[in-house]
Structure formats: C-alpha cells, structure tokens
Amino acid sequence: MADDQIAQQLERIIRRVKRSMNYRGSYSTRDILGSLVARWVQSGEWERLKQLPEDQRHLGESVRRFILDRLDQLRRRGKREGLDDAELALPDEQMLAEMIELAELRAWIARRVAELAAGVVDARVRVPLAEPAEAGAILQLHLGGKTQREIAAARGVSLGLVNKRIAEGTSYLAVLQGIERGVL
Amino acid sequence: MTPDAVAAALSELAERPASEWPDTLRARFPDDPALARQILAWLHAQRAQAADRDALVLGDGARYEPGVRLDAGATASVWRAYDRKLRRNVAIKVFYAGAPAIEDILAEARAACEVTSEHVVRVFDVHDGESPYIVMELVGEHAPGTGALEPGASAATCRPRDLWEAVRWVRDVARGVHDAHLRNVFHRDLKPHNVLITPFSRRAKIADFGLAVSGAGRARPRSADAVEAGAARAARRISGTPGYMAPEQARGLGLALDPRDPADRATLVAVDVWGLGAIALDLLSGHPPWPGSDGVEAWELAAGGVRPPPFSHRETGGGDPDGFADGAGGRAPRGINRGPSGERIPARLVQIVDRALAARPGDRYPSAGALADELHAVLTCRPTSFDRSPAARFALWSRRNPQLTITAVVAVALAGMTLAAYAAVLHLDGQRAALADEVHAVEADKDRLAEQARAARHELDDTEANLRAQAAALDTLRRSLREEETEYHAIVQAREQAVRSANLATEALATVRDDRDVAEKTRDLYESFWTRARKEADDAARDRDAAARDRDAARAERDQAIKDRDAARAAVARTEHERDTARAERDRNADARHQAEAEAAKLLGELTAAVGSDVVHPVALPVEASDAPPKGAVHEP
Numbered sequence: 153m154a155d156d157q158i159a160q161q162l163e164r165i166i167r168r169v170k171r172s173m174n175y176r177g178s179y180s181t182r183d184i185l186g187s188l189v190a191r192w193v194q195s196g197e198w199e200r201l202k203q204l205p206e207d208q209r210h211l212g213e214s215v216r217r218f219i220l221d222r223l224d225q226l227r228r229r230g231k232r233e234g235l236d237d238a239e240l241a242l243p244d245e246q247m248l249a250e251m252i253e254l255a256e257l258r259a260w261i262a263r264r265v266a267e268l269a270a271g272v273v274d275a276r277v278r279v280p281l282a283e284p285a286e287a288g289a290i291l292q293l294h295l296g297g298k299t300q301r302e303i304a305a306a307r308g309v310s311l312g313l314v315n316k317r318i319a320e321g322t323s324y325l326a327v328l329q330g331i332e333r334g335v336l
Numbered sequence: 337m338t339p340d341a342v343a344a345a346l347s348e349l350a351e352r353p354a355s356e357w358p359d360t361l362r363a364r365f366p367d368d369p370a371l372a373r374q375i376l377a378w379l380h381a382q383r384a385q386a387a388d389r390d391a392l393v394l395g396d397g398a399r400y401e402p403g404v405r406l407d408a409g410a411t412a413s414v415w416r417a418y419d420r421k422l423r424r425n426v427a428i429k430v431f432y433a434g435a436p437a438i439e440d441i442l443a444e445a446r447a448a449c450e451v452t453s454e455h456v457v458r459v460f461d462v463h464d465g466e467s468p469y470i471v472m473e474l475v476g477e478h479a480p481g482t483g484a485l486e487p488g489a490s491a492a493t494c495r496p497r498d499l500w501e502a503v504r505w506v507r508d509v510a511r512g513v514h515d516a517h518l519r520n521v522f523h524r525d526l527k528p529h530n531v532l533i534t535p536f537s538r539r540a541k542i543a544d545f546g547l548a549v550s551g552a553g554r555a556r557p558r559s560a561d562a563v564e565a566g567a568a569r570a571a572r573r574i575s576g577t578p579g580y581m582a583p584e585q586a587r588g589l590g591l592a593l594d595p596r597d598p599a600d601r602a603t604l605v606a607v608d609v610w611g612l613g614a615i616a617l618d619l620l621s622g623h624p625p626w627p628g629s630d631g632v633e634a635w636e637l638a639a640g641g642v643r644p645p646p647f648s649h650r651e652t653g654g655g656d657p658d659g660f661a662d663g664a665g666g667r668a669p670r671g672i673n674r675g676p677s678g679e680r681i682p683a684r685l686v687q688i689v690d691r692a693l694a695a696r697p698g699d700r701y702p703s704a705g706a707l708a709d710e711l712h713a714v715l716t717c718r719p720t721s722f723d724r725s726p727a728a729r730f731a732l733w734s735r736r737n738p739q740l741t742i743t744a745v746v747a748v749a750l751a752g753m754t755l756a757a758y759a760a761v762l763h764l765d766g767q768r769a770a771l772a773d774e775v776h777a778v779e780a781d782k783d784r785l786a787e788q789a790r791a792a793r794h795e796l797d798d799t800e801a802n803l804r805a806q807a808a809a810l811d812t813l814r815r816s817l818r819e820e821e822t823e824y825h826a827i828v829q830a831r832e833q834a835v836r837s838a839n840l841a842t843e844a845l846a847t848v849r850d851d852r853d854v855a856e857k858t859r860d861l862y863e864s865f866w867t868r869a870r871k872e873a874d875d876a877a878r879d880r881d882a883a884a885r886d887r888d889a890a891r892a893e894r895d896q897a898i899k900d901r902d903a904a905r906a907a908v909a910r911t912e913h914e915r916d917t918a919r920a921e922r923d924r925n926a927d928a929r930h931q932a933e934a935e936a937a938k939l940l941g942e943l944t945a946a947v948g949s950d951v952v953h954p955v956a957l958p959v960e961a962s963d964a965p966p967k968g969a970v971h972e973p
Binding site: 158174178179180184188191226277302305319322323335336 | 343375404407493529572630632
C-alpha cells in the first residue's frame with residue numbers, strides 16, 4: 153500500500169477515533185438516534201445479525217423496529233401530549249451503517265480505555281506510553297463528559313498534563329485501531 | 337529497538353513538517369518498517385489533535401497568538417489567544433474539521449452579534465475559511481494583586497458560593513436572555529456549562545449560541561440536522577442538552593420555527609424560560625432537572641412527558657397536589673430544599689423556579705424578563721407574584737427598610753408611652769378628688785361613731801359585768817367539764833383496755849382457731865390413716881380367712897391323699913399277695929412242667945427204645961417267657 157493511501161486511511165481512522173472521544177454536551181436528533189443505535193448494538197441484536205449472510209440481515213428493519221419500540225415506550229409514559237404527532241425522521245440505510253460503525257467504535261474505545269486504566273497496554277503497539285494507567289483514568293473522565301479543567305482539578309494535576317495524557321491516549325487508540333483494521 | 341529510541345524519534349519529528357516524516361522514519365528504522373508505520377500514525381494522531389491550534393497559527397496571517405486551551409467539546413475547542421492587531425486578549429472557538437457547516441458557524445456568530453447585553457459574551461469576528469473559528473470576548477478579569485489576566489470559568493465548574501450568588505447569576509442570565517429575545521434570538525441550549533463567570537467580580541454571561549434560532553436568518557433546518565432535512569417527512573427536530581431540555585424540546589420542535597410568528601415565538605420563549613429554571617435548579621441543588629446516567633436516558637426522561645412536581649413536595653416526600661404522578665416508569669426532576677452552602681431555600685424562590693419549570697409552556701413565565709424581575713425581587717426583598725398577602729408584603733418591606741422600620745417602631749413606642757403617662761395623670765387627678773370626698777365623709781362618720789362609741793362603752797360595761805358572771809359560771813362549768821373529762825379519759829382507757837383485751841382475745845381466738853384447724857387437719861389425717869389401716873386390717877382378715885379355708889382344703893386333700901395312699905398300699909399288698917400267689921402257682925406250674933418234661937422224656941426214651949431211634953424225633957417244647965407256663969404246653973409230634 154502506498155504512503156498516501158496509508159495516510160488517507162490513517163487520517164480517516166484518527167478522525168473517527170477523535171470524534172468518538174469528544175464529549176457531547178448538546179444533542180441533536182442524530183445524536184439521540186445514534187445513542188439509540190448504540191443501545192441496539194449493546195442489546196446483542198447486531199452480533200446475531202452478523203452471523204447471517206449479508207442479504208438476510210435486514211439491518212435497517214431491525215434498528216428501526218428497536219427505535220420505534222423505544223419511542224412507543226415514551227408515548228406510553230405519563231402525559232404524552234405533543235409526542236403522538238411527533239414525526240422524527242429515522243435514518244436511512246447508509247446513515248444507519250455509519251451509526252452502527254460509530255457505536256461499535258465507541259464501545260471498542262470504552263473497552264480499550266478501561267484496559268489502559270488497569271495498566272494493560274496492547275503488546276502490538278510498540279510506541280511506548282509513558283503512564284498508561286493515568287492516561288486511561290484521564291480518558292475515562294474525558295469520555296464521561298468532564299472538561300479538562302474538571303479532570304485536572306479532580307486528579308490534582310496540571311491542565312497541560314491532562315491535555316498531554318488525552319493526546320497520548322488518543323494516539324495510542326488510533327494506532328491500535330489502525331493495527332486492528334490492517335492498515336499498520 | 338529500544339523505547340528510548342522511539343521516544344527520541346517522536347519528539348524530534350514532532351517539530352518537523354509532516355512531509356518529512358516518512359523518509360526520516362525509513363532512514364531511521366530501515367529494518368523495522370512496521371514500527372516506522374506505527375510511529376508515523378502516532379505522529380499524525382498527535383498532529384490531528386493539535387489541528388485546531390494550528391488553525392489559529394496558520395489562519396488569517398497569524399493575527400491571533402494562541403495561548404492555553406480553555407475548553408473542548410464535540411464540535412469545537414475554545415482557546416485563549418492574543419489579538420496582535422488590536423492588542424487584546426480574546427477567546428477563540430475553533431471548529432474541528434468536518435464539524436458544523438460554515439453557514440451554521442456564521443449563523444451562530446450572527447446570532448450572538450445580534451444581541452447587545454452586558455450579560456452576553458460579545459463576538460468580535462468570525463473566520464469562515466478552511467479552518468473556521470469565532471473570535472469572542474475573553475470572559476476574564478485582572479487579578480487584584482498581580483494584574484495578570486485570569487480567564488473565567490463556566491458555572492458548571494465554578495459553582496456559586498451561596499444561595500444568593502446563584503440567584504444573582506440566574507437573574508443576570510435571564511436579563512441577557514431577555515435582551516436576546518428582544519432581538520429575536522433564542523438560545524435553546526441554556527445550561528450552567530454555557531454560563532461563564534468572571535473570576536473576581538463573579539458576574540455571569542451567556543455564551544455559545546450554537547443552537548440559537550434567530551429571526552435574522554434561521555428559518556431553515558440546520559445543516560447539522562441533515563438527517564432530518566434529508567427526510568421530507570420529518571417535521572420536528574431535537575436539539576439541546578438532554579439533562580436540561582424542556583419536555584416539548586425533547587419531543588422535538590418544529591423545523592421551521594419563525595421567531596416573528598407569535599405562536600412560534602411563545603414556544604421559543606418558553607423553552608428558554610425552562611432553560612433558565614434548569615440553570616437555577618442545577619445551581620441551587622447541584623443536579624440538572626433530568627438526571628440520566630447518559631444523554632439518551634436523560635432525553636427519555638425529558639421526552640416522557642412527566643410533569644415536574646413542585647420541588648418542595650418532591651423533597652419532603654409529599655404527594656403531587658396537581659395530580660401528576662410519576663407516570664408509568666417515568667421520573668420527575670429531583671427537588672431542592674437546601675442551597676449550595678446548606679442554607680434553607682426560601683419558599684417563594686422555590687415557587688419561582690417551580691413556575692419556570694412548569695410542564696406546560698403556558699404555565700411558565702411569559703418572558704425571561706418577568707423571571708428576572710421575580711428573581712430581582714427575591715434578591716431585593718420585594719414582593720414577587722407569589723407574595724400577595726399584606727403581612728408578607730409588610731414583612732418584605734421591613735426587611736428592605738430596616739432603619740425606617742426601627743425608627744417607626746421607636747416612634748410608635750414613644751407615642752404609646754406618652755399617651756400612657758397622660759392617661760395616668762388624668763387617672764391620679766380623679767383619684768385625688770375622690771379621696772377628698774371620702775375624707776369629708778369619714779369626718780362625719782367619725783363624730784357619729786364617737787357617739788356610738790360612748791353608747792357602746794356603757795353597753796360594754798354592762799356586758800363586762802355579765803361576762804364576769806358568765807366567767808364564774810364558766811369556771812364552774814369548766815371544773816365539771818374537767819371532771820367529766822377525767823371520767824371520760826378513764827372510760828376511754830377502759831375502753832382501750834377492753835379493746836386491747838378484745839384484740840388479745842381475738843388473737844387468741846385466731847390462734848385457737850388455727851390450732852383447731854390444725855387439729856382438724858390432724859384428725860382428718862388420722863382418720864384417713866385409721867380408715868386405711870382398717871381397710872388393710874379387713875383385707876388382712878379376709879386374707880387370713882382365705883388362708884384358713886385354703887389350709888382346711890389342704891388338710892382335706894391331705895387326708896384324702898392319706899386315704900388314697902392307704903388304699904394304694906392295700907392295693908399294693910393285695911397285688912403283692914396276688915403276685916406271691918401267682919409266683920407260687922408259677923413255681924408249682926414250673927414243677928409240674930419239669931415233672932411233665934421228665935415224664936415226657938421218660939416216655940420218649942421208652943418210645944425210642946420201643947420203635948427205634950431213627951423213626952421218632954423228640955420235639956422241643958416251647959417254654960413261655962413268663963414264669964407260669966400254660967398247662968399242657970407239651971406238644972406231641
């Protein structure tokens with residue numbers, strides 16, 4: 153594979169990892185639907201569908217049914233004025249596939265960050281990580297929505313060190329994702 | 337390859353342009369291309385994370401010198417920077433590559449620019465090039481001691497010190513929001529994170545109009561909501577922060593809300609009023625109205641349509657007076673009773689926040705300004721819309737004007753005392769006149785009484801004589817009385833003696849009765865013993881008679897046995913006699929047989945001799961086992 157092709161793929165991986173790492177304060181319809189898709193992935197349905205041949209998966213149908221069930225549960229709760237006539241657009245197939253990929257990536261990141269926090273570094277990554285446990289702990293707080301200032305205050309370290317650990321941890325995850333995707 | 341060599345390569349290459357990385361790595365790690373690729377990826381990742389900073393360095397002729405990163409979110413990071421051209425510190429919001437579209441960034445900047453308010457962060461400039469960013473006012477202050485510029489922090493990080501500071505922040509933010517509404521700009525994402533606090537004077541300012549709707553140009557769907565825009569059926573859009581969303585916002589607002597339309601405007605105002613109530617709740621209690629574990633859970637709570645009951649009822653465990661239950665599986669926002677430093681929250685402040693967080697938009701304050709006025713009234717001890725009673729209004733007036741209140745109280749007290757003194761003087765004058773009249777009356781009475789006294793003295797002398805006579809009689813009576821008393825005492829002593837004797841007799845009688853009871857019990861015991869002994873004696877007599885009868889029967893049996901024995905002995909004697917007789921007869925029979933055998937032998941000899949010895953054989957005669965062989969047992973051949 154040529155350098156520029158590798159660079160392009162790496163850039164895409166890095167962008168996706170970085171995007172998944174960023175804290176979402178404000179939500180849009182797409183974020184809400186993305187979170188519901190993540191719940192669908194966690195429900196195990198995606199693992200079941202992956203066992204089927206591609207032409208039998210009916211991915212969109214399964215995800216839409218899951219989302220509509222959740223919305224229906226909301227409609228049945230308490231007062232529901234304004235929800236009955238709500239028309240939220242459900243994502244199309246391409247958008248769904250992207251949402252599922254992002255949800256899987258987020259779950260993968262959460263697992264890897266938990267490993268880092270426990271001091272476990274994947275042996276395939278040969279670039280040394282200075283303080284893996286500290287980087288993992290800071291990344292966990294970062295993923296939980298804490299700002300860098302809050303993390304620094306919570307752990308009693310400087311803001312610069314927090315930024316450094318987040319950058320190192322994100323780079324580690326990007327390299328590991330590149331290895332798992334066969335780019336590196 | 338050692339880790340040190342890798343670390344050295346990383347630090348060295350990080351300072352060089354990315355175009356040099358591949359060749360340098362190939363040259364440095366010729367035998368390990370896999371490691372070189374990993375280092376290359378690591379460097380790209382590091383560079384990508386610094387891209388927003390690079391955008392500042394490279395953009396717009398490097399007008400802005402970036403400082404520290406102040407915050408980072410999903411779509412952008414905020415940096416402190418120095419504007420070299422205008423020589424001032426600013427904050428720059430740098431958007432990540434591929435984050436919001438340029439038109440959305442411009443819309444955000446324009447919405448913020450529309451508003452002129454001391455409680456809204458000002459926007460200075462926007463860069464809509466390849467790396468877009470917005471240049472804003474740096475919410476900061478110079479430190480009193482050092483003079484260094486200190487940046488502020490969001491209200492989510494920099495929490496209020498006490499209840500009143502929280503109320504002051506929300507009031508200021510509400511005024512800023514009201515100013516924005518006057519310019520047809522509606523924030524829609526009000527939360528403590530978007531309220532910036534200056535570090536020393538601790539004033540609040542609103543920031544981040546990223547989701548704002550403005551009458552100037554946001555009558556179309558946002559580019560970020562392409563998923564909705566792409567679907568023609570979509571009529572609603574969700575946007576906001578789930579923990580702080582108004583219920584109708586969580587269910588989705590119309591895609592084309594027009595702030596100039598009265599109905600749409602009322603909807604947008606109600607959403608922002610809810611947001612202000614949510615900020616107040618968070619600052620006062622430390623948690624948002626919808627405390628979900630993640631965004632989607634909070635959104636589900638908000639969209640579930642459960643009306644938040646009044647906090648006071650929520651916290652004290654009371655029921656919901658409006659009849660809004662928690663719903664099937666739903667949860668209502670948590671309540672507050674104590675402020676940030678533990679102080680009790682006034683009921684009217686709870687009522688104000690409650691109204692701002694009403695489930696129905698129509699039940700909320702009609703404007704952010706009305707909410708600001710209410711909060712200002714709380715801060716300045718003026719009546720709010722909930723303080724209708726005169727007593728409450730007077731109490732607030734007193735707290736608002738303490739010196740005037742004290743002066744009024746003192747004046748009233750002095751006037752009261754003066755009136756009381758005057759009344760006392762009048763009362764004393766009346767009493768003096770009454771006393772003079774009484775003196776005259778008493779003088780007249782005195783004369784009359786003197787005459788009466790003289791008459792009475794005469795009567796008294798007579799009476800004394802009578803008394804002396806009566807005293808003598810009385811002495812006589814007393815003597816007789818003493819004698820009677822002596823007799824009485826004697827009688828009493830006799831009676832007491834009798835009583836004591838009677839008591840002793842009673843005690844003796846009781847003792848006798850006890851002894852009698854014991855004796856009766858003993859007698860009963862002996863009677864029972866005697867009855868038992870008599871019964872045993874009867875039983876023994878019966879046993880003795882039975883033994884005598886048995887003995888007689890035994891004697892009779894013995895006599896009978898003796899008789900039987902004697903009879904048996906007689907029978908034995910007879911039998912022995914008969915035996916002896918039989919033996920004698922047997923012996924005779926034996927003799928007769930021997931004799932017969934001898935005669936037979938003799939006859940046989942004679943026969944043999946007569947006939948010859950070969951013809952005649954003697955026959956052996958059978959001999960009986962008994963001693964008495966039958967007679968004539970000799971058989972002839």
